[in-house]
Amino acid sequence: MLRVDIVKQLGEFTLQAAFTSEGRVTGLFGASGAGKTSLINIIAGLLRPDGGIVEIDGETVDDTARGIHVPAWRRRIGYVFQDARLFPHLSVTQNLDYGRRMNRLPDDRAQRERVIELLDIGSLLDRRPGKLSGGERQRVALGRALLAKPRLLLLDEPLGGLDEGRKLEILPYLVRLRDEANVPMVYVSHDAAELRQLATQIVMLREGRVTSFGGVKVLSPTGR
Amino acid sequence: MFEISPTEWTAILLSLRVAVVATLVATPLGIGLAWLLARHDFWGKSLVDALVHLPLVLPPVVTGYLLLLTLGRRGLVGSWLADHLGIVFAFRWTGAAVACGIMSFPLLVRPIRLSIEAIDRKLEQAAETLGAPPWQVFLTVTLPLALPGVLAGMVLGFAKAIGEFGATITFVSNIPGETQTISSAIYALIQTPDGDAAAGRLVIISIAIALGALVAAEWFARRATARVHGN
Numbered sequence: 001m002l003r004v005d006i007v008k009q010l011g012e013f014t015l016q017a018a019f020t021s022e023g024r025v026t027g028l029f030g031a032s033g034a035g036k037t038s039l040i041n042i043i044a045g046l047l048r049p050d051g052g053i054v055e056i057d058g059e060t061v062d063d064t065a066r067g068i069h070v071p072a073w074r075r076r077i078g079y080v081f082q083d084a085r086l087f088p089h090l091s092v093t094q095n096l097d098y099g100r101r102m103n104r105l106p107d108d109r110a111q112r113e114r115v116i117e118l119l120d121i122g123s124l125l126d127r128r129p130g131k132l133s134g135g136e137r138q139r140v141a142l143g144r145a146l147l148a149k150p151r152l153l154l155l156d157e158p159l160g161g162l163d164e165g166r167k168l169e170i171l172p173y174l175v176r177l178r179d180e181a182n183v184p185m186v187y188v189s190h191d192a193a194e195l196r197q198l199a200t201q202i203v204m205l206r207e208g209r210v211t212s213f214g215g216v217k218v219l220s221p222t223g224r
Numbered sequence: 225m226f227e228i229s230p231t232e233w234t235a236i237l238l239s240l241r242v243a244v245v246a247t248l249v250a251t252p253l254g255i256g257l258a259w260l261l262a263r264h265d266f267w268g269k270s271l272v273d274a275l276v277h278l279p280l281v282l283p284p285v286v287t288g289y290l291l292l293l294t295l296g297r298r299g300l301v302g303s304w305l306a307d308h309l310g311i312v313f314a315f316r317w318t319g320a321a322v323a324c325g326i327m328s329f330p331l332l333v334r335p336i337r338l339s340i341e342a343i344d345r346k347l348e349q350a351a352e353t354l355g356a357p358p359w360q361v362f363l364t365v366t367l368p369l370a371l372p373g374v375l376a377g378m379v380l381g382f383a384k385a386i387g388e389f390g391a392t393i394t395f396v397s398n399i400p401g402e403t404q405t406i407s408s409a410i411y412a413l414i415q416t417p418d419g420d421a422a423a424g425r426l427v428i429i430s431i432a433i434a435l436g437a438l439v440a441a442e443w444f445a446r447r448a449t450a451r452v453h454g455n
Contacts, residue, residue, distance in 0.1 A: 046349055072352045073361075079353035085346050089368045089452050098364075099354035148354050 002026060002152065002186065006042055006052035006062070015039060015208040018052075021186075025178050027199030028188045029219065034205040036188045040154050043186060044079050045072035057151045076103070078145030078153040078183070082160040084137040086129035092140050093125045099148025112147060118180060119143045119173055135166040139173060146181060153177075153185040159194065167194075174198055192219045228429075232422060234401050235409035236429060242317055242392075242405060243385035246325035247378055250332055254377060255370075258336035259362065279391075280330040288394025291323055295395075319396040320403050324385035327392075332381030339373020340366060372448040379441035383434055406430050 005018040015035040028036045041047040043054060045061060048069055054062035056077070061070040078099070086095050096116075100107070116122050119139045129137060138158055145153060158174070159167045171194070178185065178198060189195050195202060196216050204212040204219075212218045228236075260266075261273060279287050295302040296314045305311040313319035343366060351361045367374075389407040396403040398412060410426050413419030 044353055046352070072349070073355050073357050075353075076355070077353060079350070081346070081350065083346070085344075085350040087347060087351070087365060098351070098356075102351070102355040102357075102360055102364075144354070154353075 001055070001057060002043070002184070003053065003055040004039070004043065006039075006049035006054060008038060008042060008047065008049045010035075010038060013208055015042075017203075017205065017208070017210050019203050019210055019213050021201050021203070023184070023199070023201030025185045025187050025199045025201070027195040027202045027216070028186060028205060029190070029192065029195055029202055030205035031190055033207075035208040036190075036205055037156055039205065040079075040156050040186060040188050043152075044077055044154055045070060045075045073102070076149070076151050078148055078150035080138070080141050080145050080153070080155045080158045082157045084129075084134075084141040084161075086132075086137055086140055086144070088129050090129075091125070092121065092127050092129070092132070095129065095140060095144050096125075096147055099144060099150075103148055105149060111149075115143050115146050115181075118176055133166075134162050135169045138162065138170055142173065142177065146177070146183065150183060153181075153183045154188075155185060156188045157190070158187075159189075159191075171197065195219060226425060228425060229422065231400060232409065232426060235404050235406050235426065238317060238320075238401075238403075239386055239405040239407070240433075242320045242324055243382050245318075246321040246328065246385045247332070247382045249321070250325040250329055250381060251374070251378055254329060254332040254381070255336055255367070255374060258333050258377075259340055259366070261333075262337045262340040276333055277330045279327050284327060284388070284390025285394050287327060288323060288391035291319075291326070291391065291395040295319065295322065313396075315396050315399060315403060317396075317402055320392050320405060323391040323395045324388045327388045328381040328384035331384050332377040335373045335376040335380065336370060337373075339370040339376075342373075343369045369452050372445050372452060375444040375448055376441060379437050379444070383437050386433060386437075387430070 001020070001022050003020045006015070008015040013035065015038050017035070017039055028039060030036050038047060042049050042062070043056070049062055049064060051064045052062070053060065056075065060068055061075055062068060087098065090098070096112070119142055121136070121139050121143055124132060124136055124140065129140070132140065142158070159170055162170065175198065187195065187198055196219055199216055202214060202216055202218045203210055257276065261269065292314065293299050297303060297306060297312065302314060313322055347369070348361050348365055351365045356364060387407060389411065392403070392405060393408050393411070398404050398408040404412070406426050406429065410423050413423040413426070
């Protein structure tokens with residue numbers, strides 16, 4: 001479960017969002033500049049809200065009234081950025097292993113092989129991120145986030161930097177991830193078609209406010 | 225002609241020892257300070273920045289004299305260190321290392337700071353979301369990515385340290401076998417009537433060391449850069 005009720009002032013822009021989602025994939029939908037990335041960064045702990053509460057999986061990770069702010073590294077979240085952000089000085093294998101090492105998790109070969117198979121990245125393991133295509137990079141980034149065993153996976157327009165062909169290449173992996181990985185996700189996108197395929201619940205953002213909340217039907221013009 | 229005398233050898237080895245020790249001790253401090261200046265805003269930051277650069281603009285003899293006043297036997301810090309810990313810098317090779325470390329510090333810090341500033345903070349954020357506490361982010365992401373800058377800083381610092389003259393001779397004098405580095409040996413030799421040949425040999429050797437350091441720096445920097453860019 002994810003509960004968000006926050007206010008954040010960013011220059012002239014006010015982000016004020018409240019929703020509670022039980023969905024397996026919560027889609028954050030809105031035009032660019034609607035505050036989607038700021039909101040997901042607040043959930044991740046990279047940005048601190050001016051006021052309000054964030055709860056992940058029953059744990060309060062932000063509560064300004066009680067002075068609670070759990071730093072990002074202790075939130076046990078996975079974050080897939082639009083620009084992958086693989087560590088350029090590490091091999092794909094080392095990138096994949098990073099979260100496990102940092103969280104001091106025991107080596108789980110079975111899970112590792114499952115994720116590698118799920119994302120079809122077995123042939124890339126010895127390479128450096130500089131030698132990967134955009135789509136490959138994004139798949140490795142997904143694997144890296146998953147292998148840290150997060151309790152919530154945040155995806156900020158993971159297909160945003162890819163062309164149509166690459167998007168179609170990654171989308172099936174995301175669907176498999178949703179159905180097989182068993183980790184709740186928050187999926188940020190400005191593409192309604194993408195969210196219709198992936199999301200189970202939609203939070204619609206406009207100019208920093210939640211304008212509607214519900215099933216994917218809120219994405220269709222008639223559902224407004 | 226190229227018979228290196230024992231005295232010259234002593235000066236050469238001492239110079240190397242002083243420069244190596246100065247660089248190795250100054251590097252962790254330089255990395256810490258470069259990181260602080262590159263990644264943090266704090267009260268008095270411009271003052272710290274100015275202090276780091278001071279040895280670059282002060283006459284070396286002034287830096288040496290200030291060192292003598294503070295770290296000398298009767299200096300404020302020096303007398304305390306001598307009485308309580310038995311550490312003496314004045315007129316010792318360790319004092320030469322201190323002088324060289326301070327004189328080379330600005331050159332060491334600058335490339336490290338620039339390379340830390342050039343690192344995409346988004347990578348550090350990514351590490352954080354993967355569960356890395358701040359010190360691990362530094363050790364596993366920031367530092368490896370700054371490695372070309374660290375190596376460049378170390379080589380520049382080493383080159384400066386091995387050639388340092390003014391502050392060293394002021395602080396620890398020119399004692400053969402203890403504080404007489406290549407530079408101060410050359411200085412002493414060109415003041416003696418028949419010292420030209422020996423001075424010439426030391427000049428050639430310092431040129432060779434300097435060139436060697438530059439070539440090594442280039443090689444390390446190229447390897448490290450290739451590594452960082454993921455090729």
